[in-house]
Every structure is written in C-alpha cells, then in structure tokens.
Amino acid sequence: MxxxxxxxxxxxxxxxxxxxxxxxxxxxxxxxxAATNHGIKFLRTDLPxxxxxxxxxxxxxxxxxxxxxxxxxxxxxxxxxxxASFSGLCIDNALVELDGYEIPIMDGSAAPFTRLLxxxxxxxxxxxxxxFIIRQPxxxxxxxxxxxxxxxxxxxxxxxxxxxxxxxxxxDFSVVVTRESFDRExxxxxxxxxxxxxxxxxxxxLAQGGSLENAIVIDKDKILNTGGLRFTDEFVRHKLLDCIGxxxxxxxxxxxxxxxxRSGHAFNxxxxxxxFASKDCxxxxxxxxxxxxxxxxxxxxxx
Numbered sequence: 001m002x003x004x005x006x007x008x009x010x011x012x013x014x015x016x017x018x019x020x021x022x023x024x025x026x027x028x029x030x031x032x033x034a035a036t037n038h039g040i041k042f043l044r045t046d047l048p049x050x051x052x053x054x055x056x057x058x059x060x061x062x063x064x065x066x067x068x069x070x071x072x073x074x075x076x077x078x079x080x081x082x083x084a085s086f087s088g089l090c091i092d093n094a095l096v097e098l099d100g101y102e103i104p105i106m107d108g109s110a111a112p113f114t115r116l117l118x119x120x121x122x123x124x125x126x127x128x129x130x131x132f133i134i135r136q137p138x139x140x141x142x143x144x145x146x147x148x149x150x151x152x153x154x155x156x157x158x159x160x161x162x163x164x165x166x167x168x169x170x171x172d173f174s175v176v177v178t179r180e181s182f183d184r185e186x187x188x189x190x191x192x193x194x195x196x197x198x199x200x201x202x203x204x205x206l207a208q209g210g211s212l213e214n215a216i217v218i219d220k221d222k223i224l225n226t227g228g229l230r231f232t233d234e235f236v237r238h239k240l241l242d243c244i245g246x247x248x249x250x251x252x253x254x255x256x257x258x259x260x261x262r263s264g265h266a267f268n269x270x271x272x273x274x275x276f277a278s279k280d281c282x283x284x285x286x287x288x289x290x291x292x293x294x295x296x297x298x299x300x301x302x303x
Contacts, residue, residue, distance in 0.1 A: 003255075005287045007129050009033040009093040011121030016112070018104025021078060021191075021215070022065065024208030027100040031117070034093040036127035039251060040086055042069070042076040046099040055083060057249040057272040063265040065201075067246055077102040080245030080265070081191075085113040087248035088182030091122065092129060108190035108214040110241055114183060128286035134256035136281040140271045145262045147271040152257040159240040160261045165194075167218055171236035177244065186244065188230050189237035192216035195224065243268060250275070252284065 015030040034041070040055040051074045053059055062068035066078040082103050086094065088110070106112035139148040144162075158174035175181050193210070195217055201207035216234065217224040231237055243260060246268040263271070275282075 003131075003287050004090045004129055005289050007036050007092040007125040007127045008090055008122050009035075009038075009125060010091065010117065011123040014116050014120040016104065016106075016116055018106050018112075019209040019214075020100060020102030021105035021108075021209045022207055023100070023102050025100055025102070027098055027102060027104045029104060030097040031120070032095045032097065033123060034095045036093060036125045038093040038095070040083065040092075040094050040096065040248075042079070042096045042098065044074055044076070044099075044101070045097050047074060055079065055249060056251055057269060057276070060249065060269050063269050067242075067249075067265050067269070069249075075101050078105065079103050080242050081106070081110040082113045082245070083248045084182075084241050084245035085110045085117055085187065087244050087253070088177065088187060089114065089117055089122070089179055090129075090253070091117060093125070105191075105209060105214045108216070109238070110187040110189075110245075114187045118183075130252050130284050130286050132250065132252055132254045132256070132282050133285055134254065134282050136278075138271075138275055138278045138281045140267070140274050142267065145267050146260070147263050147267065148259045149254070149275065150257040150259065152255065155254055156257040157240055157243055158257065158259045159236050159243065159263075161236045161239055162262060163235070165218065166221065167223060168235050171233045173233055173236045173240055175240070182244070186237055186241050189234045189241050190214075190216050190230065191238055192218060192235055195219045239264075247272070256282075 010033045013030060013032045017026060017028050019026055042053045044051050053069050053071045053074055053076050055069060059069040059071055061070040061075060067080045068075055068077040069079060134149055134151045137148055137150050155177045157177060160172045162170045175185055193215055198207050198210050212225050246265060250272060
C-alpha cells in the first residue's frame with residue numbers, strides 16, 4: 001500500500017447547499033483550497049468578523065448528538081461526515097465557508113461530500129505530510145465500550161457494534177482505509193436512527209431536518225426507507241465512517257490499527273484526549289517520496 005508523502009489541498013473551490021439535520025435550516029457551503037500546514041478550518045460567513053474555528057479535537061465542545069467544534073462562543077456542528085471525506089481522500093488543507101452553524105446532512109452519508117471534493121480535483125503540495133506512528137498500544141475502556149490503537153504499517157479500522165434490535169444486532173467490519181476503500185466501502189454508508197427516537201427529538205426542537213431522505217429510519221421490525229439498505233452491514237460501516245471523521249481531528253493521519261467496540265462520538269473524543277496525552281506511545285514522522293524507500297520505512301512498523 002502506498003503512503004501519501006506530500007500534503008494535499010483542492011485544485012479549485014467547490015460549493016453545495018443542503019439542510020442541517022438538527023436545525024432544519026438551509027446552509028450554503030463553500031470549500032476552498034488552502035496553503036500548506038493550514039489544516040481544515042471553518043469560517044462562519046453569517047457572523048460579524050467572519051470568525052474561524054479550527055477542526056481539532058481541542059476545539060470540540062459537544063458530542064451528544066454529533067461532533068461540534070467551537071471557539072469564543074462560535075460553533076460549527078455535525079462536522080464528522082465532511083471531515084471523514086477530507087481524511088478519506090487525504091486532503092490536509094482546506095477552508096470551509098458556511099452561512100450557518102450546522103454542516104448540511106445531505107443524504108446522511110459522506111458520499112455527496114466525497115463526490116464534491118473529487119470534482120474539485122486534488123492538488124499535491126510541496127510540504128511533507130506528517131503521520132502519527134504508533135509504537136505502543138493505547139487503550140480506553142468503559143464497560144462494554146473500548147477503543148484501542150495498535151502499531152501497524154497502514155491505517156486500518158476494525159469496528160464492532162451490538163444493538164438490541166433484530167435488524168442490527170452484532171455487526172463487525174474491518175478495512176484498510178485508502179482513498180479507494182473509503183470511496184467504495186465507507187463513504188456511502190448513511191446515518192441511522194430509530195423512529196421513536198427521531199419523533200422524541202423533534203418534539204424537543206431537535207432533528208428538525210431529519211427525514212427518510214437523509215437517514216436510515218428503523219421501526220420495531222422494519223426499515224422505513226423505500227430503497228432499503230446500501231450494504232447489509234450499513235450500520236457498522238456508518239459508525240466506522242464517523243470514527244474516521246472524529247479521528248481526523250487529531251490534525252494528522254495515523255499509521256496504526258484502531259479497534260473499536262460500541263464506541264460513539266463522545267467515547268471517540270475521550271480516546272483522542274488520552275491518545276494525545278500518551279506521547280510515549282507514538283511519534284511523528286514524514287516519509288520519502290521514493291516508493292521503495294517508503295515501503296522499507298513502513299515494514300518495520302507492522303506487527
């Protein structure tokens with residue numbers, strides 16, 4: 001598997017419009033190229049001074065229903081699907097302009113964002129891409145929930161979920177995350193919810209934009225969406241998609257194997273805090289442009 005050695009941004013700006021799943025409000029989104037070492041940042045064009053919030057785990061202010069980042073009272077909500085697309089396509093630098101507080105939900109997956117970014121084209125930049133290299137396992141456990149990252153020569157995620165519902169139950173999925181596997185196997189997986197939960201949220205002013213057009217809705221014994229599922233295990237694939245978005249908030253890609261059981265946004269974030277504090281378990285490094293040298297450099301990391 002090849003390693004992307006240089007930072008990347010978009011070749012040209014792109015834009016889209018959609019509704020926020022919780023607010024129900026229309027949001028206009030524009031994604032622009034950015035310089036090396038800029039990272040991913042969000043700019044609120046609807047607020048005085050057009051404040052900017054950086055996509056970093058230290059900026060996370062809420063994980064109850066989605067991943068929300070904020071700074072100085074300014075928030076950007078539901079960033080995980082767009083962030084997963086940036087990460088899955090190896091885009092390091094971009095500026096996201098939006099005229100509301102919530103990223104559009106689109107069809108409930110990352111596929112619309114992935115297609116949008118692909119349509120912009122990718123621009124390889126001069127600066128080297130820096131990776132987290134896992135040297136010792138890091139683990140966080142709480143009851144049935146757990147997240148562990150192990151040393152590996154690639155970026156692999158293995159996810160297990162277990163829901164007390166006949167249409168979900170236990171599902172497991174493991175994949176080496178590349179641009180190709182993200183596009184085909186992860187990006188199209190949609191968010192899901194139970195009908196009674198969505199009705200409850202709407203009564204309290206939440207999930208105002210939620211519908212069968214942007215989520216898999218599950219009743220007691222059936223899926224309410226006319227088209228059914230995109231994958232037989234779409235539920236666990238979407239949880240894995242969310243994980244990619246959440247882990248991208250470390251600010252640099254990982255070379256390691258992440259194993260998750262029953263985790264969600266809040267527990268993912270708790271793990272990121274432990275990960276960053278465990279500096280004796282990882283190091284950062286860049287790789288040579290020569291594919292043969294890069295292969296030799298990564299061989300020693302496999303276990």
